[in-house]
Amino acid sequence: MERPSEKYAISKIPAIxxxxxxxxxxxxxxxxxxxxxxEDIYLEVGQHTFWVQYKSSSxxxxxxxxxxxxxxSIGKRGRKTIPLIIVPYMGESGRRYCDEHGLSWLDLSxxxxxxxxxxxxxxxxxxNRFKSAGRPQDIFAPKSSRIARYLLLNPDRGFxxxxxxQITGVDEGHTSRIVRRLxxxxxxxxxxxxxxxxxxxxxxxxxxxxxxxxxKHHIIKGHVAARSGDALLRRIADSLTxxxxxxxxxxxxxxxxxxxxxxxRLATFYxxxxxxxxxxxxxxxxxxxxxxxxxxxxxxxxxxxYGSEVHDGIPCVHPVQVYLxxxxxxxxxSEAAAKLRQDYFRWR
Numbered sequence: 555m556e557r558p559s560e561k562y563a564i565s566k567i568p569a570i571x572x573x574x575x576x577x578x579x580x581x582x583x584x585x586x587x588x589x590x591x592x593e594d595i596y597l598e599v600g601q602h603t604f605w606v607q608y609k610s611s612s613x614x615x616x617x618x619x620x621x622x623x624x625x626x627s628i629g630k631r632g633r634k635t636i637p638l639i640i641v642p643y644m645g646e647s648g649r650r651y652c653d654e655h656g657l658s659w660l661d662l663s664x665x666x667x668x669x670x671x672x673x674x675x676x677x678x679x680x681x682n683r684f685k686s687a688g689r690p691q692d693i694f695a696p697k698s699s700r701i702a703r704y705l706l707l708n709p710d711r712g713f714x715x716x717x718x719x720q721i722t723g724v725d726e727g728h729t730s731r732i733v734r735r736l737x738x739x740x741x742x743x744x745x746x747x748x749x750x751x752x753x754x755x756x757x758x759x760x761x762x763x764x765x766x767x768x769x770k771h772h773i774i775k776g777h778v779a780a781r782s783g784d785a786l787l788r789r790i791a792d793s794l795t796x797x798x799x800x801x802x803x804x805x806x807x808x809x810x811x812x813x814x815x816x817x818x819r820l821a822t823f824y825x826x827x828x829x830x831x832x833x834x835x836x837x838x839x840x841x842x843x844x845x846x847x848x849x850x851x852x853x854x855x856x857x858x859x860y861g862s863e864v865h866d867g868i869p870c871v872h873p874v875q876v877y878l879x880x881x882x883x884x885x886x887x888s889e890a891a892a893k894l895r896q897d898y899f900r901w902r
Contacts, residue, residue: 568584574666603634606638608641611641637658640662643662660675694766706759709752712751776842779838784818788867802823816885828852
């Protein structure tokens with residue numbers, strides 16, 4: 555599983571602390587205060603107040619930074635608080651560091667060691683849920699792929715390298731490296747004026763498809779009661795639209811909207827930000843991988859929303875993104891992808 559973003563991690567902390575302290579969810583209050591270096595985040599759970607620092611790694615350097623930041627935050631407040639470090643998974647080295655410095659911590663994999671006045675929680679032995687495959691970033695890494703994406707969304711246009719950088723929000727140095735690699739692989743070409751274009755969009759899409767891994771997004775699998783896949787898709791979309799939630803459909807449901815090919819059971823939706831407990835309540839969503847008919851996906855880059863449009867009343871990501879995502883979907887996903895490619899990717 556891909557390492558969670560800070561936004562996702564912070565959104566999960568209240569429920570985790572509620573379970574650890576056996577407190578009702580509505581008695582956990584998450585607060586944020588802006589400061590020059592970022593945000594102070596603290597939670598009130600009954601009589602306890604936790605000041606939180608989230609780090610994406612349990613290496614000693616990030617833990618030291620978290621310790622310093624917590625000391626600064628708590629030093630500014632004249633109140634009794636519990637400093638708490640949160641990571642995706644606390645490795646052995648990180649545990650030793652926290653023990654040496656008397657730091658309380660918990661990880662999103664289910665382990666914790668929290669010690670304070672009148673409070674002691676110790677859970678260990680849960681495996682790392684966020685192991686990285688260790689593959690280096692490439693031209694189709696989440697942010698890097700914005701270049702290929704924009705070229706495929708506009709296959710009949712040419713762009714300068716600077717235009718691609720400005721349009722996609724990828725800095726010029728990174729854009730230069732991506733473009734060089736794409737040129738070396740003969741996936742894009744440069745004319746005599748320096749304008750970049752795609753000589754064969756099918757080859758570029760094929761290369762991206764081979765490298766693409768849908769599991770690099772953060773996927774929340776669960777169940778929403780519905781009579782059919784189409785009813786499920788529309789029920790969720792209507793609820794999200796009614797409550798002004800930013801989202802876009804993908805996968806089998808979006809393929810159905812674009813091509814009306816193959817009935818489906820699984821509905822998949824992208825979110826820019828982790829859906830809150832309130833949103834999950836609106837959907838009557840029950841998180842459970844077994845028998846899941848709904849995947850709520852926190853996108854690992856905003857590029858997935860490029861080219862999104864409303865079709866049949868439902869916001870959908872661009873057919874290129876749907877095609878990529880179908881690679882890792884069940885049911886008749888491969889047939890739906892072939893139909894989508896036939897109908898939408900007849901490039902010259």
